[in-house]
Amino acid sequence: MAIFFIFIFLPFLSAILVPFLYKYLNRLVHTGWFVLLAPLFILIYLLQYIPSIAAGETYQYTLSWIPTLGINIVTYVDGLSLLFGLLISGVGVLVIIYSIFYMSKTREALHQFYVYLLLFMGAMLGLVFSDHLLVLYGFWELTSVSSFLLIAYWYERKSSRQGALKAMLITVIGGFGMLAGFIMLIMMADTYSIREIIAQVDVIQNHALFIPAMLCILLGAFTKSAQFPFGIWLPDAMEAPTPVSAYLHSATMVKAGIYLVARTTPIFGGSSVWFWLVAGVGVITLLYGSLSALRQTDLKALLAYSTISQLGLIMSLLGVGSLAVYFGPGEKGSLFTVATFAALFHLFNHSTFKGSLFMVVGIIDHETGKRDIRYLSGLMQVLPVTFTIAMVGAFSMAGLPPFNGFLSKEMFFAAMTELTHVSAFGLDRLGLIFPVIAWIASVFTFVYCMIFVFKTFGGKFHPEKLTRKVHEASFGMLFAPIVLCLFVVLTFFFPNVLGKYILIPALTSVLPMMPISSTDLKISAWHGINTELLMTIGVVVLGFLLFRTAKRWIRLFRNYPQTLTLNHLFNKALPSMEKRAASLTNRYMTGSLRHYLSYIFSFFVMLLLGSLLLNYGLKFDFSNDASITLFDAGLVLVMLIAALTVLLTNHRVVAIVALGAVGYMVSMFFVIFRAPDLALTQMVVETVTTVLFLLCFYHLPKLKKDIERIPFKLSNLIISISVGLTVTLLALSANGHKLFEPITAFFERAYELAGAKNIVNAILVDFRGFDTMLEISVLTIAGLGVYVLIHQRSKRRKQDETE
Amino acid sequence: MKPNNVILQTVTRVAVFIIFTFSIYLFMSGHHQPGGGFIGGLSTAAAIVLLYLSFGIEKVRENIPVDFKKLAAVGVFIAVGTGLVSIVYGQPFLTQTFGHVNLPIFGDTELASAMVFDTGVALAVIGTAVNIILSISEDR
Numbered sequence: 003m004a005i006f007f008i009f010i011f012l013p014f015l016s017a018i019l020v021p022f023l024y025k026y027l028n029r030l031v032h033t034g035w036f037v038l039l040a041p042l043f044i045l046i047y048l049l050q051y052i053p054s055i056a057a058g059e060t061y062q063y064t065l066s067w068i069p070t071l072g073i074n075i076v077t078y079v080d081g082l083s084l085l086f087g088l089l090i091s092g093v094g095v096l097v098i099i100y101s102i103f104y105m106s107k108t109r110e111a112l113h114q115f116y117v118y119l120l121l122f123m124g125a126m127l128g129l130v131f132s133d134h135l136l137v138l139y140g141f142w143e144l145t146s147v148s149s150f151l152l153i154a155y156w157y158e159r160k161s162s163r164q165g166a167l168k169a170m171l172i173t174v175i176g177g178f179g180m181l182a183g184f185i186m187l188i189m190m191a192d193t194y195s196i197r198e199i200i201a202q203v204d205v206i207q208n209h210a211l212f213i214p215a216m217l218c219i220l221l222g223a224f225t226k227s228a229q230f231p232f233g234i235w236l237p238d239a240m241e242a243p244t245p246v247s248a249y250l251h252s253a254t255m256v257k258a259g260i261y262l263v264a265r266t267t268p269i270f271g272g273s274s275v276w277f278w279l280v281a282g283v284g285v286i287t288l289l290y291g292s293l294s295a296l297r298q299t300d301l302k303a304l305l306a307y308s309t310i311s312q313l314g315l316i317m318s319l320l321g322v323g324s325l326a327v328y329f330g331p332g333e334k335g336s337l338f339t340v341a342t343f344a345a346l347f348h349l350f351n352h353s354t355f356k357g358s359l360f361m362v363v364g365i366i367d368h369e370t371g372k373r374d375i376r377y378l379s380g381l382m383q384v385l386p387v388t389f390t391i392a393m394v395g396a397f398s399m400a401g402l403p404p405f406n407g408f409l410s411k412e413m414f415f416a417a418m419t420e421l422t423h424v425s426a427f428g429l430d431r432l433g434l435i436f437p438v439i440a441w442i443a444s445v446f447t448f449v450y451c452m453i454f455v456f457k458t459f460g461g462k463f464h465p466e467k468l469t470r471k472v473h474e475a476s477f478g479m480l481f482a483p484i485v486l487c488l489f490v491v492l493t494f495f496f497p498n499v500l501g502k503y504i505l506i507p508a509l510t511s512v513l514p515m516m517p518i519s520s521t522d523l524k525i526s527a528w529h530g531i532n533t534e535l536l537m538t539i540g541v542v543v544l545g546f547l548l549f550r551t552a553k554r555w556i557r558l559f560r561n562y563p564q565t566l567t568l569n570h571l572f573n574k575a576l577p578s579m580e581k582r583a584a585s586l587t588n589r590y591m592t593g594s595l596r597h598y599l600s601y602i603f604s605f606f607v608m609l610l611l612g613s614l615l616l617n618y619g620l621k622f623d624f625s626n627d628a629s630i631t632l633f634d635a636g637l638v639l640v641m642l643i644a645a646l647t648v649l650l651t652n653h654r655v656v657a658i659v660a661l662g663a664v665g666y667m668v669s670m671f672f673v674i675f676r677a678p679d680l681a682l683t684q685m686v687v688e689t690v691t692t693v694l695f696l697l698c699f700y701h702l703p704k705l706k707k708d709i710e711r712i713p714f715k716l717s718n719l720i721i722s723i724s725v726g727l728t729v730t731l732l733a734l735s736a737n738g739h740k741l742f743e744p745i746t747a748f749f750e751r752a753y754e755l756a757g758a759k760n761i762v763n764a765i766l767v768d769f770r771g772f773d774t775m776l777e778i779s780v781l782t783i784a785g786l787g788v789y790v791l792i793h794q795r796s797k798r799r800k801q802d803e804t805e
Numbered sequence: 806m807k808p809n810n811v812i813l814q815t816v817t818r819v820a821v822f823i824i825f826t827f828s829i830y831l832f833m834s835g836h837h838q839p840g841g842g843f844i845g846g847l848s849t850a851a852a853i854v855l856l857y858l859s860f861g862i863e864k865v866r867e868n869i870p871v872d873f874k875k876l877a878a879v880g881v882f883i884a885v886g887t888g889l890v891s892i893v894y895g896q897p898f899l900t901q902t903f904g905h906v907n908l909p910i911f912g913d914t915e916l917a918s919a920m921v922f923d924t925g926v927a928l929a930v931i932g933t934a935v936n937i938i939l940s941i942s943e944d945r
Contacts, residue, residue, distance in 0.1 A: 678839035682831075686847045690934070697941060757903030757917050759837035766841065767919040767926070768901040774922075775884045775899065778929040782877040785933035789874060789940045796943075 006063050006077060009047045010131060013124030016040040017117045024113035034102035037116045041094035041123060048087045055084050056503045058510070062133065072194055078133035081507025085346065086130035086261055088504070089353050093253040094123050096482035100361050101245035103478035104368060115155060115243070122148035126254050130261055134194050135184040142180065142222070145258060146173040149250050153242040165238035168572070172225050172235045180222025180262070186215035187269070200268045200514065207273070216270045219262065220279055227259025229317060230287040233310040234569045240302040244364030247302060252309050252356035260313065260349060263320050264512045267342070271324030271513075274427040281321025285439045287314025292446035296453070297559040301363045301373045304454060305356070308399065311447060312352050315414060318436070319345035322417050323513070328426060331517050337420055339509065339516050344413035346505050346512070351398065351406040351493060358486035359395040359454075362388055365475045365483075366458065370468045375453070380463030384472045387480055389459045394487045400451035400545070401444065401538060406493035408538070414440065415534040441537055448545030453552065600721055607724045610732060620731060623738030633674050641667040654699050662692040679762045810859055817859040824852040832927055836915075842923035846930030853935050862942065873939065877932025884925030887918060 008015075016037065024033045051061070061079040068074070079087075098119070105112060125144035132138035147170075154166035190209045191199040199206065206212055223229075228236040239251055250256070263280060270276040291311025298304040323342025329335035365388050366381065367373045382389045394405060401411030418437040421429055465472065474480075493500055510518055548555070564570055590601070614620055644667065647660040665688030672681035749761050749769065758764035766774050832845030856865045891900040903917035 679841065679844065682839060682844045683847070686844065686851070690847075694941075756901060756919065757836070757915055758919070760835060760839065760841070762839075763835045763841040763923075764919075766843075767922045768917075771888070771899045771901065771919070771922055774926060775881075775888065778884055778926050779881050781933045782881050782929050785877055785936045786874065788937045792940045792943070 005047075006061075006079075007065050007075070009044050010077060010127050011124060012040045012044055013120040013127065017120035017124070020116045020120065021113045024116075028107065028112060032102050032107045033112045033116055034098055034105070037120060038095065038098045038102070040120060041091045041098060044127070045088065045091040045095055048084065048091060051079060051084055052503050055079065055081055055507045058507070060511075067137070073136055074134060075128075075137050076133040076195060077131040078197060079131065080511040081504070081509065082261070082264060082346075082511040083130045085350065085504050085508040086257070087127060089257075089350065090123060090126050090130065090254050093249060093353060093357050093486075096357065096485055097245045097249040097253075100248070100364070100479060100482040101243070103476055104245055104364055105243065115152075118148050118151040118155070119246070119249070122152060122250065122255070126258070129258055133196050135188060135196060135199075136194060138196075139177070139181050139184055142226075142258065143174070143177050145255055146170060146177055146226075149173075149239070149255055152246045152250060153239045155243055155246065156241070159241065161238075162241040165235070165241040169235040169239045172232055176222040176225025176232065179218045179225075183215045183218030183220075183222065186211040186218065190215065196265060203269055206269060212270075212273075213275060216273070216276060217279075219266060219270075220276075223259035223262040224283060225259070226262070227256050227313050227317065228287075228310045229259070229283050229314060230290050230310075231568050233287065233291065234572055236310055237298075237303050237306040237569075240300075240306050244302070244360060244367065247305075248357050248360035248364070251306065252360055253353040256309060256313055257316075257349060257353070260316050260320065260345075263317065264342075264345070267320065267324050267327065267512050268514055271327035273328075277321055277324055277328070277427055279321070280324065281318045281436065284314045284316070284318025284321055285436055285443075287311065288318060289439050289443040289446075290314070292443045292450065293559070295450040296446060296556065297562060299374050299376055299560075301366065301375060301378075301454070301458065302360075304375075304450060305359055305363060308447070308450060309352075309356060311443065312348070312356065312399070315440075315443075316345050316349050316352065318440070319348065319414060319417055320512075322421060322436075325424065325426070326513055326516055331515065335516060338417070339513055339518065340413065341417035341420070342512050343501075343505060343509050344410055344417055346508050347413065347497075347501070348407075348410035350500065350505070351410050351490070354486045354489040354493070355395040355398040355405070355407060358391055358483040358490070359399070361479075361483040361486070362392040362395065365479055368479070369470065369472050369475055371470045372468060375457040377467045378458045379461040380459070381472070382459040383463050385459070385474055387474060387484075389455075391480070391483045391487050392459060393455055394490055395483075396451040396455045398490045400448045401541065404494045405490050406497070407490075409494060409497055411444065412534045412538065415444075415537045419533050419537075437537075441541065444537075444541045445545045445548065448541050449548045449552065452545065452549040456549075600717065603721050603725050607721070607728050611724070611728045614728075614731065614735070620735050621738050622734055626740070627737070631674075637667055637670055637674070654702075655696070658692060658695045658699060661695070662688060665692070677762075679760070813859045817855055821852050821856060824848060824855070828852065832923070835923060836917060836920065842926030843930055846927035847934060849927070850931050850934035850938075853931070854938055857938075857942075862939070873932045873935040875932070877929050877936060880925045880928030880930070880932055882925070883928065884922055887922045887925065890918075 016039070020033060020037060023036050027033070027036075063077045063079075065075040065077075101115070101119075105115060122145060125141045125148055128141035129138060129145060132141060150166045150170040153169055154162045156162045187199055187206070188194055190206045190211055191202045193199060193202075225232040236251055236256065240247055242250070288311050291307045291309070291314055295304050295307035295311060298307060319341050323338055323345055326335045326338035326342060329338065363373060365385070366378065369385065369388075370378065370381070372378055398405030398407035401407045415437070418440045421436045422433040424430070424433055506518060510516075590597075641664055644660045644663040648657045648664070651657050651660065665684065669681045669684035669688065672678075672684055749765055752758050752761045752764040752769075756764040756768040758768065828845050828848035828851075831840035831848060832842060833840075835841030835845065853865070853869070856869075887901075888899040891902075892898055894900075899922075901917065901919040901922065903915060903919070905913055905915050908914045
């Protein structure tokens with residue numbers, strides 16, 4: 003059991019070692035050779051699971067993390083996670099071999115590269131094996147972070163940083179959405195485990211949060227898998243080193259969204275929203291990606307858009323496959339089970355051929371120094387092996403025999419045409435859209451695949467356009483793409499081996515409710531003349547014609563205005579958001595204290611008066627009030643006059659003295675309300691503060707000393723009157739609401755408890771001595787503050803004089 | 806040439822003692838009558854300020870060689886210290902106690918630990934008040 007965790011965390015463990023290996027051994031051996039061991043061990047270890055998983059077994063391992071909160075690292079090995087695990091570790095091995103020859107030992111910061119790469123690999127493994135939703139989310143974010151680091155690997159380039167930032171923003175927004183969806187799922191099912199949630203699917207489907215949770219999770223999946231319209235980060239992520247593009251942006255990370263959709267299909271599948279979103283967005287992405295790929299002149303950008311398009315294909319197949327959940331076991335259901343099977347099959351195929359294609363571009367870039375198809379031509383003569391690999395990969399992508407892309411594309415067409423015979427979800431009217439779009443997109447896919455191969459390798463060789471002397475890449479660089487190409491070809495000839503051992507177990511975990519027999523799902527290269535084959539022939543014929551006439555119409559695409567692209571919108575949206583935010587902040591953060599005070603007071607009034615009125619808190623009860631004496635009335639009158647004087651006078655000294663008068667009146671109030679201690683203190687303190695005010699007045703700057711009245715402002719008047727009104731109303735209604743007896747009875751026992759006849763003093767020093775202790779501390783700190791302020795200033799002044 | 810403040814100085818000499826006495830009275834009576842550490846401290850500070858006013862800062866400083874910043878700190882320490890003593894006796898922080906003792910001259914006298922706490926308050930108030938006023942007056 004522990005062994006499994008050791009293997010899953012092996013990338014993290016070895017990431018710790020990489021900097022040491024780099025520092026001490028890089029001069030002798032390329033660090034990549036050590037790094038290679040981690041995915042190799044994982045691959046070998048995971049291969050052992052194939053027989054037992056194929057026999058229908060699953061494994062679950064638990065590692066305690068935060069057991070009190072029910073958060074544990076639970077890994078679950080079934081067909082789907084094993085398929086992904088094998089892809090991650092297998093392509094990982096090949097990419098690292100490739101990177102050993104691609105990344106220079108001396109010029110590149112290899113320790114950073116491999117640490118990030120290993121972090122990513124570990125995160126991805128953790129993601130696909132997690133059964134715990136929150137742990138899955140943790141690994142999900144870790145893939146976002148490590149891919150951010152990898153995209154910005156050449157951080158001194160501006161475009162790298164921008165690409166990384168864009169990828170980070172979009173995938174993390176999706177990640178947050180996904181987290182929200184996960185939390186809703188957890189709330190609905192009251193468990194963290196995906197398997198237990200799947201078991202409770204009947205409860206969840208009738209829950210009010212079902213659709214919101216689905217939308218949030220799909221947001222996460224679509225952003226990660228670069229679906230329309232979130233795919234814009236993927237082309238910009240091509241600034242990363244090519245091994246990274248090959249690994250992250252073709253074989254692994256972009257399939258995390260696919261994994262998520264496949265994983266949650268048993269929960270959400272069967273709902274019409276799910277079908278339309280997944281299949282619809284997938285098909286739109288397929289078309290959008292293939293059209294955009296045609297516009298590209300940069301080989302990597304072309305491959306990026308083709309990745310988007312192919313991911314859309316897989317996504318749409320998963321959407322169609324979710325119909326199997328709707329129909330349930332039976333003839334109809336098993337027809338759509340084939341769609342899910344095709345999705346998984348194409349997922350595997352895409353990883354193989356797209357990985358090899360990226361590596362091909364890396365080789366071209368490495369050998370010629372150029373990635374732009376306008377500069378490249380006739381490389382067939384100088385790079386024969388690379389050309390073969392590119393041809394195999396691209397023809398497989400285009401869906402030609404004898405490569406594995408042909409098989410999955412046939413199955414794709416079969417699934418799409420099947421949709422026209424469905425009478426659910428409004429498909430009886432709209433079902434035809436799917437095969438038509440799929441077919442058109444496939445034609446364009448064919449065209450860009452041809453462009454990819456024949457614009458770069460066909461035609462005449464022009465060495466004068468290139469800066470370097472071109473020769474075939476070393477065997478080490480060619481090794482990984484050759485292995486991937488072998489898979490491309492072998493899968494075509496022996497698809498059922500792969501199907502039986504890997505894809506069918508994966509299919510059972512995507513559609514656990516379907517009875518799956520391997521005889522139904524036999525992949526055959528030749529299945530008679532049927533619609534799919536005719537469609538493929540149509541694709542090839544029309545695609546070939548379009549390719550031959552490409553010069554005439556491709557300008558249409560290239561001249562498509564930049565301002566209408568999604569990228570442009572995104573690039574416009576960010577600065578305008580920043581500008582809006584800044585202007586909003588500048589509008590209310592004026593720097594004027596008067597404004598801030600008016601905000602504070604308005605809020606105070608709104609909250610207090612509002613809640614008072616809304617909760618019917620305004621109740622007045624004057625029955626317990628004491629009667630008003632002549633003294634009280636007289637004092638209040640004097641205080642009112644003094645307070646008005648403060649407001650209306652146009653002389654500061656008058657205001658200060660009037661304020662002092664108010665203070666003395668307060669102490670008079672203390673006298674007549676029988677609070678001698680307060681009266682004494684108030685008198686002395688009022689004297690001191692008045693003196694200090696006078697001092698401040700004396701030191702006012704001579705300039706502008708001419709005294710003005712307080713300028714009248716209506717808003718100030720309204721705010722101050724409403725504040726006064728609020729406080730008065732609050733005090734009056736609080737006075738009317740005596741919820742319980744006051745606790746003064748306790749303090750009246752002061753003599754027997756504290757030996758003091760003065761209750762006030764007993765409270766101050768005995769009952770509530772803690773407050774007093776802190777108050778004298780405050781006082782002392784204030785005194786020290788005054789001392790420090792004044793002495794610092796006079797010291798500085800003295801320094802200025804001596805200088 | 807300083808103005809001659811004979812009358813002020815002479816009155817001060819008498820008045821200061823009266824004020825000191827009154828403030829000590831206020832302080833001591835705080836337990837049973839209006840008064841206490843705060844007002845007692847403030848009126849002591851008032852007497853000291855009167856001395857400053859009539860005799861000048863330097864002269865008073867020679868005769869009352871007290872650093873008022875330290876006095877304030879000592880006051881806070883005393884207040885906190887009384888709290889700590891109660892911890893030593895296993896009581897909650899700041900538990901006050903009192904008792905009646907038969908002293909030789911005063912007879913039956915009530916002694917309360919709160920008085921010590923109040924002393925701390927008074928010292929802190931005196932120190933702070935004088936400190937603020939001195940700081941401001943020295944600001945040229």
